[in-house]
Amino acid sequence: MSPRDKDTDSVLAAWARRRLTRRQVVVGLVGLGLGVPMASALLAACSSPPAAPTQPAATSGAAAAPTQAAAAQPTPAAAPTQAAAAPTTTAVATSQAGAAKEYFFDFANILESGELFKQFGDGVESAAKVAGVKVKRYNNNNDGPTTLNNARLMIQDKPDLILEYTGVEGIGESLKKMFNDAKIPFIAINIPIPGGYWFNLVNKDIGTDTANVVVPMAKAKGWTGNDTTVLIVQGSQYGTEVNDCVRYFYVTVAKNMDGMDQVDPSAITALTTTIGKSGIQVDGKATLENSYTAVKNALQTLPPDRHILLYSINDDSTLGSWRAITESKRENNTLVAGLGGSVAALKELRTNPQWVAEGSVFSTHWGQYLIAMGVAIMNGVTPPPLTKSPQAVLTKETVDKYYDADGKVKLLPPLVAENMYLKDTGVLQKFKNVEGLQ
Amino acid sequence: MTTVTPDTAQAAPSGKAPTPKRQSLLRAGFQILGIGTFYLLILVFFSLVSDNFMTYSNALNILTNVTVIGIVALGQAFAIISGGFDLSVSGTVPLGAVLFALLVNAGVSVLPAAVLVVAVGAVVGLINGLIVTKLGINPLITTLGTLSIAVGLAYTLSQGVTIPFSDPNAGVLADKTYGGVSYYVLAFALLSAAGFAVLRFTVFGRMLYAIGGNREASRLAGMRVDLVTIVVYMQCASLAAFAGVVVASQLLAGSATVGTEAALSSIAAVILGGASLTGGVGGIPGTLIGVLVLGTIANGMVLMQVPAFYQQIATGAILLLAVGFARLRGILSGEQG
Numbered sequence: 042m043s044p045r046d047k048d049t050d051s052v053l054a055a056w057a058r059r060r061l062t063r064r065q066v067v068v069g070l071v072g073l074g075l076g077v078p079m080a081s082a083l084l085a086a087c088s089s090p091p092a093a094p095t096q097p098a099a100t101s102g103a104a105a106a107p108t109q110a111a112a113a114q115p116t117p118a119a120a121p122t123q124a125a126a127a128p129t130t131t132a133v134a135t136s137q138a139g140a141a142k143e144y145f146f147d148f149a150n151i152l153e154s155g156e157l158f159k160q161f162g163d164g165v166e167s168a169a170k171v172a173g174v175k176v177k178r179y180n181n182n183n184d185g186p187t188t189l190n191n192a193r194l195m196i197q198d199k200p201d202l203i204l205e206y207t208g209v210e211g212i213g214e215s216l217k218k219m220f221n222d223a224k225i226p227f228i229a230i231n232i233p234i235p236g237g238y239w240f241n242l243v244n245k246d247i248g249t250d251t252a253n254v255v256v257p258m259a260k261a262k263g264w265t266g267n268d269t270t271v272l273i274v275q276g277s278q279y280g281t282e283v284n285d286c287v288r289y290f291y292v293t294v295a296k297n298m299d300g301m302d303q304v305d306p307s308a309i310t311a312l313t314t315t316i317g318k319s320g321i322q323v324d325g326k327a328t329l330e331n332s333y334t335a336v337k338n339a340l341q342t343l344p345p346d347r348h349i350l351l352y353s354i355n356d357d358s359t360l361g362s363w364r365a366i367t368e369s370k371r372e373n374n375t376l377v378a379g380l381g382g383s384v385a386a387l388k389e390l391r392t393n394p395q396w397v398a399e400g401s402v403f404s405t406h407w408g409q410y411l412i413a414m415g416v417a418i419m420n421g422v423t424p425p426p427l428t429k430s431p432q433a434v435l436t437k438e439t440v441d442k443y444y445d446a447d448g449k450v451k452l453l454p455p456l457v458a459e460n461m462y463l464k465d466t467g468v469l470q471k472f473k474n475v476e477g478l479q
Numbered sequence: 480m481t482t483v484t485p486d487t488a489q490a491a492p493s494g495k496a497p498t499p500k501r502q503s504l505l506r507a508g509f510q511i512l513g514i515g516t517f518y519l520l521i522l523v524f525f526s527l528v529s530d531n532f533m534t535y536s537n538a539l540n541i542l543t544n545v546t547v548i549g550i551v552a553l554g555q556a557f558a559i560i561s562g563g564f565d566l567s568v569s570g571t572v573p574l575g576a577v578l579f580a581l582l583v584n585a586g587v588s589v590l591p592a593a594v595l596v597v598a599v600g601a602v603v604g605l606i607n608g609l610i611v612t613k614l615g616i617n618p619l620i621t622t623l624g625t626l627s628i629a630v631g632l633a634y635t636l637s638q639g640v641t642i643p644f645s646d647p648n649a650g651v652l653a654d655k656t657y658g659g660v661s662y663y664v665l666a667f668a669l670l671s672a673a674g675f676a677v678l679r680f681t682v683f684g685r686m687l688y689a690i691g692g693n694r695e696a697s698r699l700a701g702m703r704v705d706l707v708t709i710v711v712y713m714q715c716a717s718l719a720a721f722a723g724v725v726v727a728s729q730l731l732a733g734s735a736t737v738g739t740e741a742a743l744s745s746i747a748a749v750i751l752g753g754a755s756l757t758g759g760v761g762g763i764p765g766t767l768i769g770v771l772v773l774g775t776i777a778n779g780m781v782l783m784q785v786p787a788f789y790q791q792i793a794t795g796a797i798l799l800l801a802v803g804f805a806r807l808r809g810i811l812s813g814e815q816g
């Protein structure tokens with residue numbers, strides 16, 4: 042009998058006699074601790090994919106907020122003026138082809154908690170239903186390992202196309218390899234993935250357009266660059282692209298208001314706290330509470346009669362910041378613009394005289410664009426490098442055109458020139474809610 | 480034969496002679512002096528580097544910022560002194576905030592809504608207490624589990640959205656002031672005074688120290704250890720729920736994303752204030768100073784315009800300094816172990 046056999050026997054015998062030593066217990070537990078996960082992983086790899094998990098991720102609240110910021114970056118289209126492109130014969134054929142075949146798409150949502158992402162996910166599913174596309178939904182939990190695991194499961198589904206919304210840009214290469222090896226085309230939503238088609242809003246444009254709405258209103262009040270401070274609330278951990286909105290908001294305001302310190306956009310980074318004498322940047326972490334605290338602290342550095350232009354990366358952050366402004370009794374000296382088109386923010390736009398603009402990316406309706414994009418790809422169309430999401434900067438005059446009194450979207454802005462290929466699929470026409478395609 | 484008393488129970492594990500009550504008070508006093516001195520140094524430092532720091536409005540601002548964590552820390556202090564701790568406060572705060580917003584939007588008046596929310600917090604605490612005492616599950620695991628449940632409930636009830644108050648007057652705790660001080664700050668002060676009185680002057684308070692010092696000896700001494708533990712967790716969660724009411728009043732909205740750092744911040748504040756994770760030590764004055772240290776550091780760094788990433792590094796470093804300073808003071812004063 043080998044020494045190992047003797048050891049095993051002694052452990053078993055000791056267990057039988059209920060006389061295990063501490064060392065034996067520890068060894069046994071370690072073995073159990075290693076063996077069980079390995080067995081589970083093996084079983085999971087061999088098992089059929091589970092039903093699309095929709096359980097909200099047990100992540101902190103802060104995780105939910107960033108996605109809202111990430112999503113709030115559409116190209117500003119406050120006054121849509123795109124001319125409708127003439128449909129091509131190919132487009133007619135492809136739309137017919139698109140309507141005939143039922144495609145199957147897999148869809149991995151970044152997160153299932155938080156208003157924005159849950160509604161976005163629901164929007165994709167309902168759009169697929171209208172378009173006659175079968176969709177299976179996964180929850181990436183805003184987590185790299187979960188995203189990769191979902192990718193493996195989606196590949197097993199053998200879908201026609203994958204809609205991938207990951208919050209972890211660093212795993213892009215891994216996703217690319219997996220999807221390319223499986224020869225499944227994929228659309229990257231918001232966060233780019235190498236090798237995939239890209240659907241996103243453009244943060245830079247929304248920030249610029251919002252500033253172009255706010256500045257004339259500030260000037261109309263007699264505010265100048267010498268008595269006005271731009272207070273931008275970033276979400277530093279969400280990267281450069283997401284924070285482009287607040288960055289370009291400042292840059293555009295400074296360009297159009299005499300007396301403001303002008304800087305290059307690249308000079309405003311995550312570490313920036315002051316921008317000359319004209320700007321302050323705080324980190325609200327894209328959440329209600331953190332933004333409230335950050336702005337409340339920052340206001341201590343501003344004289345009580347200073348005019349303020351307030352802008353943030355998402356509505357929760359703006360609402361928290363605005364609350365700090367009102368608690369400090371500075372509302373009459375502040376103009377605020379939101380970003381996200383949430384129900385609470387739209388109410389503020391309609392009722393609060395100081396809330397003068399609201400950027401909306403219509404994220405609840407991204408689904409119909411994504412499905413149309415997927416059908417176009419299936420029909421052999423090569424989309425442009427970036428398919429832009431619908432977006433508009435709403436004012437008190439234009440909000441009712443796009444949203445009803447309950448904050449539900451009733452009209453989407455017209456397609457921009459780069460997105461005209463979507464019209465050719467015939468998918469968007471089924472929804473009858475895109476201006477120019479009703 | 481030695482009769483086991485609460486003071487005896489505290490010293491029993493080391494086998495030494497019973498520690499006089501006066502000596503334990505002196506020890507606590509030195510702890511507070513240590514962290515209190517450190518706080519004074521922080522005040523002096525920020526006053527020198529920022530013109531806007533030492534102003535009345537900024538002082539009120541700091542009080543406003545620390546109130547929510549302060550209320551949670553009051554409850555956490557009781558839990559830690561009794562030898563446990565409560566991580567579920569990070570779920571009870573957002574649950575309280577969301578519930579409060581839903582209730583006031585449904586037409587319930589502020590006071591009944593607040594009472595209801597606090598009652599729900601008490602239920603969370605009751606669950607914690609029962610699991611810890613009757614099932615014998617470690618407080619870490621127990622409160623981690625209830626944290627996850629409470630957060631999930633908050634998200635479920637709010638459906639993941641921020642719930643603004645339909646009537647801004649419901650934010651009375653934040654909007655009404657007395658002498659420029661918001662009602663919720665005054666409520667915090669009252670709760671602090673009550674907490675101090677309970678710990679210092681009541682039998683219940685002495686039992687907490689005894690149980691925290693030596694649970695088994697306290698049980699042998701005839702104390703109803705399980706009941707006291709359950710009550711401690713109930714009051715901790717009730718205070719956390721009230722903190723949720725306060726933060727919802729501040730923001731005029733309920734959200735499942737608030738209070739996520741409540742557990743770690745409150746524990747840090749209590750430990751900064753001189754308590755020990757093993758229990759039996761600590762108090763309200765030290766906890767309050769710990770809360771103020773955390774809030775003042777955050778405020779001071781914003782006024783100094785320190786970038787957000789560096790703030791995290793600086794906060795951690797200052798916390799270690801603060802604990803080290805208090806510990807050094809304790810050693811120099813002759814404190815044992």
